[in-house]
Amino acid sequence: METNFPLNEEEIDGYVKIDRYNPEKIARIASHYTEILELLGEDPSRQGLLKTPERVAKALQYLTHGYDLDAAAILRGAMFEEEYSQMVVVKDIEVYSMCEHHMLPFFGKAHVAYIPNGHIVGLSKIPRVIDIFARRLQVQERLTNEIRDCIQNTLNPVGVAVVIECKHLCMCMRGVQKQNSVTTTSAFTGEFAHERTRNEFLRLITASLD
Numbered sequence: 696m697e698t699n700f701p702l703n704e705e706e707i708d709g710y711v712k713i714d715r716y717n718p719e720k721i722a723r724i725a726s727h728y729t730e731i732l733e734l735l736g737e738d739p740s741r742q743g744l745l746k747t748p749e750r751v752a753k754a755l756q757y758l759t760h761g762y763d764l765d766a767a768a769i770l771r772g773a774m775f776e777e778e779y780s781q782m783v784v785v786k787d788i789e790v791y792s793m794c795e796h797h798m799l800p801f802f803g804k805a806h807v808a809y810i811p812n813g814h815i816v817g818l819s820k821i822p823r824v825i826d827i828f829a830r831r832l833q834v835q836e837r838l839t840n841e842i843r844d845c846i847q848n849t850l851n852p853v854g855v856a857v858v859i860e861c862k863h864l865c866m867c868m869r870g871v872q873k874q875n876s877v878t879t880t881s882a883f884t885g886e887f888a889h890e891r892t893r894n895e896f897l898r899l900i901t902a903s904l905d
């Protein structure tokens with residue numbers, strides 16, 4: 696899987712209104728991690744760990760920056776009147792999220808489709824919406840529904856379909872330790888309730904360009 700992130704830390708600031716990276720907040724989170732390192736049996740004063748609490752604090756702020764972003768506003772910012780009324784599918788969108796039970800990553804792909812109802816949306820905004828909900832503490836089911844609801848309620852299309860396939864590290868590197876299990880979740884509205892439309896979507900997301 697590619698690891699190019701849609702937003703880096705500098706770019707976030709263009710979207711995030713409050714300052715997630717303010718030094719006081721980072722220092723407070725970091726101080727907890729100094730204690731956690733000690734409790735884990737480490738020596739937080741050894742060279743390799745000196746900056747670790749601060750690094751972890753910044754990483755966690757990044758991994759949860761979706762709390763500060765308004766997905767509906769981002770969609771509304773790039774809606775265009777257009778008479779196109781066929782299905783629009785954006786597939787194989789990388790997803791990186793954190794399970795709310797263990798705060799361990801789950802990651803994989805999302806596939807999204809909608810059928811326009813007078814408006815289309817800028818294509819890049821669909822991965823942005825996914826990221827805004829993924830960059831929080833999540834369960835895959837809620838992530839799937841939140842993406843569906845945001846697109847449905849903002850763009851008001853004839854229907855929305857969302858399928859997400861993810862590996863959960865809390866199931867791979869601890870706990871039940873199943874390395875190959877993949878969880879699939881889906882959410883549909885409107886026209887996608889019909890088997891024919893849903894099947895067309897499923898066919899398109901499994902079709903290859905090669």
Ligand SMILES: Nc1nc2c(ncn2[C@@H]2O[C@H](COP(=O)(O)OP(=O)(O)OP(=O)(O)O)[C@@H](O)[C@H]2O)c(=O)[nH]1
Pocket residue numbers: 794795796833834835836863865866869870871
């Ligand atoms: N439904 C759902 N469950 C999740 C997701 N991410 C993690 N989980 C599960 O959340 C559950 C939490 O169960 P608990 O029994 O409270 O936690 P635990 O003792 O750490 O469980 P194990 O992982 O089985 O060791 C586990 O079954 C995880 O696999 C998710 O996105 N959706």
Ligand SMILES: [Zn+2]
Pocket residue numbers: 794795796797798799863865866
């Ligand atoms: Zn988990």
